[in-house]
Amino acid sequence: MTKIVVDSSCDLPDEYFKEKDIKIIPLYLKIGDKFYKDGVDIKSEEFVELLKKEKNLSTSQPPLPDFINTYKEIIEKGDDIISIHITGRGSGTYNSAKMAKEEINTDKIDVLDSENISAGYGFIVKKVCELIEKGLSRKEIISKFDQIITKVQLFFTLNTLQYVYKGGRVNDVKGLILNVLDIKPILHMKECLPRIYKIIRGRNNSLKELSRIVIDKIKESERNFELGFIHLDAKKELEELKNNLLSKLQPKYHFTKIVGSALGVHAGPGALGVAINYLED
Amino acid sequence: MDLLDKDFLINFFYLAFKEVERRKEDINKLNVFPVPDGDTGTNMLMTLKSSWEEINKINPKNIGEVIDAITKGSLMGARGNSGVIMSQIFKGMNIVLKDKEKITPKELSLSLIEGVSKAYKAVIKPVEGTILTVSKSFAKSFYEEIKKGKSFEESYFNALKEARETLKKTPEMLSILKEAGVVDAGGLGFLAFMEGGFKAISKREVEMEKIETKEAKLYQKLEFPYDVVILLKTNLDEENLMKDFNLNGDSLIIGKEENLIKVHFHTDNYLKLIDYFEKKSSLIKITIENMQYEVDMLSLKEKEVGFVSVSRGEGFNKILKDAGVDEIVDGGQTFNPSTKDILDAIERINSKNIIVFPNNKNVIFSALQTKELTEKRVEVIPTKSIPECISSLTMINKNSPVDEMVKEIENIIKNIRTIEVTKSIRDTKFNGTLIKKGDYIAIYNDRIYNSNDSPEDAAIISLKNLEIEDGTLITIYYGEEIEEERAKEFKEKIEKIFPNCDIEIYSGGQPLYFYIISLE
Numbered sequence: 001m002t003k004i005v006v007d008s009s010c011d012l013p014d015e016y017f018k019e020k021d022i023k024i025i026p027l028y029l030k031i032g033d034k035f036y037k038d039g040v041d042i043k044s045e046e047f048v049e050l051l052k053k054e055k056n057l058s059t060s061q062p063p064l065p066d067f068i069n070t071y072k073e074i075i076e077k078g079d080d081i082i083s084i085h086i087t088g089r090g091s092g093t094y095n096s097a098k099m100a101k102e103e104i105n106t107d108k109i110d111v112l113d114s115e116n117i118s119a120g121y122g123f124i125v126k127k128v129c130e131l132i133e134k135g136l137s138r139k140e141i142i143s144k145f146d147q148i149i150t151k152v153q154l155f156f157t158l159n160t161l162q163y164v165y166k167g168g169r170v171n172d173v174k175g176l177i178l179n180v181l182d183i184k185p186i187l188h189m190k191e192c193l194p195r196i197y198k199i200i201r202g203r204n205n206s207l208k209e210l211s212r213i214v215i216d217k218i219k220e221s222e223r224n225f226e227l228g229f230i231h232l233d234a235k236k237e238l239e240e241l242k243n244n245l246l247s248k249l250q251p252k253y254h255f256t257k258i259v260g261s262a263l264g265v266h267a268g269p270g271a272l273g274v275a276i277n278y279l280e281d
Numbered sequence: 282m283d284l285l286d287k288d289f290l291i292n293f294f295y296l297a298f299k300e301v302e303r304r305k306e307d308i309n310k311l312n313v314f315p316v317p318d319g320d321t322g323t324n325m326l327m328t329l330k331s332s333w334e335e336i337n338k339i340n341p342k343n344i345g346e347v348i349d350a351i352t353k354g355s356l357m358g359a360r361g362n363s364g365v366i367m368s369q370i371f372k373g374m375n376i377v378l379k380d381k382e383k384i385t386p387k388e389l390s391l392s393l394i395e396g397v398s399k400a401y402k403a404v405i406k407p408v409e410g411t412i413l414t415v416s417k418s419f420a421k422s423f424y425e426e427i428k429k430g431k432s433f434e435e436s437y438f439n440a441l442k443e444a445r446e447t448l449k450k451t452p453e454m455l456s457i458l459k460e461a462g463v464v465d466a467g468g469l470g471f472l473a474f475m476e477g478g479f480k481a482i483s484k485r486e487v488e489m490e491k492i493e494t495k496e497a498k499l500y501q502k503l504e505f506p507y508d509v510v511i512l513l514k515t516n517l518d519e520e521n522l523m524k525d526f527n528l529n530g531d532s533l534i535i536g537k538e539e540n541l542i543k544v545h546f547h548t549d550n551y552l553k554l555i556d557y558f559e560k561k562s563s564l565i566k567i568t569i570e571n572m573q574y575e576v577d578m579l580s581l582k583e584k585e586v587g588f589v590s591v592s593r594g595e596g597f598n599k600i601l602k603d604a605g606v607d608e609i610v611d612g613g614q615t616f617n618p619s620t621k622d623i624l625d626a627i628e629r630i631n632s633k634n635i636i637v638f639p640n641n642k643n644v645i646f647s648a649l650q651t652k653e654l655t656e657k658r659v660e661v662i663p664t665k666s667i668p669e670c671i672s673s674l675t676m677i678n679k680n681s682p683v684d685e686m687v688k689e690i691e692n693i694i695k696n697i698r699t700i701e702v703t704k705s706i707r708d709t710k711f712n713g714t715l716i717k718k719g720d721y722i723a724i725y726n727d728r729i730y731n732s733n734d735s736p737e738d739a740a741i742i743s744l745k746n747l748e749i750e751d752g753t754l755i756t757i758y759y760g761e762e763i764e765e766e767r768a769k770e771f772k773e774k775i776e777k778i779f780p781n782c783d784i785e786i787y788s789g790g791q792p793l794y795f796y797i798i799s800l801e
Binding site: 201 | 596599600603604671672675676678751752753754756781782783785787801
């Protein structure tokens with residue numbers, strides 16, 4: 001049986017991970033000299049408070065042994081593994097997973113780069129999970145993977161640029177240092193990194209624009225689809241956006257999730273987004 | 282064998298320094314690493330000049346005193362990376378040549394080896410393909426030739442040849458040089474220095490093929506824009522001084538001169554840097570240079586589209602620059618710039634396509650006239666207020682072709698309404714309303730709302746009379762006559778009246794208009 005391993009930046013409902021027996025390797029949060037496991041030592045509810053308070057919060061990829069131990073445990077039970085991770089261009093996690101595979105020296109593991117983050121990454125994992133359930137072999141899934149990742153889109157907006165500047169992961173945003181004017185960018189994943197899709201003035205305007213973009217993209221595709229709603233400390237706004245979208249669109253499935261802390265560090269409070277998973281008919 | 286005396290070294294240094302001066306611009310043009318600010322030649326020259334001044338000041342009696350003066354001068358005057366590295370080379374030479382009356386060429390070559398090694402140690406992360414590599418290649422070759430028993434002149438000449446070959450290979454060692462299609466600027470500076478010095482040794486012309494110095498074309502946003510040099514006094518040794526140093530940055534170089542230490546660093550936060558050293562030592566001198574400014578100024582990249590905006594008020598000017606305006610035309614008290622003012626701004630921008638934002642009905646015509654007076658393609662967007670320009674420039678995709686951009690902007694300004702709040706200068710009647718001289722009036726298109734109470738009151742009356750959808754962004758730009766505190770109170774009032782809107786407030790600094798308010 002093929003098992004899926006992900007890292008904690010993968011956003012899908014907690015029950016989904018449990019039901020499908022997907023193993024989560026936590027990323028680490030660093031505060032001063034101390035390390036905390038994302039989602040294990042620090043739950044998402046506590047995280048927001050911490051993020052607002054702690055100036056020196058950063059993230060780091062899981063250490064090699066975390067991967068090796070999880071991989072070995074699964075292999076020893078006679079299963080094999082598809083290990084899918086957050087975009088390798090934004091994090092060293094994918095690389096560590098590959099090194100762990102080499103360390104174990106086995107052909108029972110495939111390490112894949114989702115080239116996406118958060119709920120975008122989540123939908124890619126969900127698709128792979130469904131293919132395993134359909135009975136496809138690991139090899140067949142690998143050969144389809146490049147296609148799978150093109151069927152997912154993620155759009156999100158930030159309420160403050162402070163965190164994304166500090167994190168330094170969105171190069172695009174760096175070139176946009178505005179000293180006076182407050183802006184609300186809408187970002188999307190492009191070439192494995194978050195990039196600016198559009199710049200908007202005013203929070204409400206940016207939320208409206210985000211809805212408009214999602215509706216346009218779905219209409220354009222003429223496909224069935226699923227939606228993933230994510231937010232960090234923006235529950236009320238997300239509910240409004242969700243209700244608005246669900247009154248106009250009929251997704252086959254949708255879920256809501258608080259953004260994992262590893263990503264939250266970069267996005268900051270008020271981050272809010274929608275992932276679209278286009279379905280094959 | 283002939284011994285080299287103080288007059289030789291002074292003559293050598295003078296000729297070397299003059300050669301760098303002669304080729305300063307060539308060196309500047311090449312400069313792309315570590316920061317493409319085109320000032321390597323200038324920095325090196327300033328460093329050497331400081332040495333030259335020191336020599337003249339102390340009137341040295343022997344070789345030891347000459348090199349001492351060179352070292353001291355260069356340490357005090359060191360500028361930029363390559364300047365600091367040169368000063369470290371001299372410092373290393375000084376260790377070998379200290380107190381010497383006269384020296385042999387072999388001793389000179391040994392001192393150079395020591396100098397280069399000192400320079401490598403001073404740079405925290407030495408990078409090959411730079412002045413370090415070129416100076417190392419020279420020193421090594423010079424020393425080996427002397428050891429083989431070749432004459433001073435021959436050895437030096439061959440070392441120059443070797444250093445030149447190394448310089449040519451620098452693009453292979455450092456990819457940023459290759460991308461820019463240049464050899465290393467600091468390396469060329471060192472070579473120029475040594476070639477100049479050769480004139481003190483031989484009448485022979487340095488007849489080697491010229492190294493091409495084409496201009497480096499590169500534009501980049503600097504991660505660590507501030508070049509900071511701090512001269513400080515401390516009893517700590519270098520290790521203890523730097524023990525807790527963990528600031529982000531690059532090009533850290535530390536030079537020591539008796540009880541003075543010179544720290545050079547590129548950082549994005551000079552306050553933190555100064556703070557760090559202030560806690561550990563007493564600061565003597567700090568120089569900070571924003572290299573981004575130089576990079577921007579030197580940017581040779583022609584812009585696809587340039588933006589000209591007419592403006593009035595310090596605050597507005599800042600925001601417009603922020604939003605991406607290339608040239609601001611001052612509208613003056615009456616917001617009435619001449620066609621020539623606008624034309625001059627158009628011509629100043631390094632771009633063939635220009636979009637002009639007149640930001641006032643009365644300026645549109647003068648802006649349109651520029652079209653016939655320039656060879657550039659000029660598009661005039663009929664913006665009636667500055668906020669229309671601000672929002673357009675913030676929101677458009679600046680990578681679009683001009684035609685598309687113009688369409689995008691036209692769509693954006695359709696959704697922006699602007700209210701201007703000022704004072705009536707005479708009694709007048711408008712749509713049946715009597716407006717007295719001195720009344721506060723809020724103007725939206727052809728509607729006027731008045732209040733004899735306050736500009737805030739007039740603004741609120743007008744806002745209440747316009748249809749404002751939930752979620753609208755209301756931006757308030759307050760004028761030069763309004764204090765920040767008062768503007769903030771006004772903002773709070775508006776927030777209470779329109780709880781479902783986003784309210785932003787900025788200083789526009791405009792005269793005559795208490796408030797300019799945009800709705801979008």
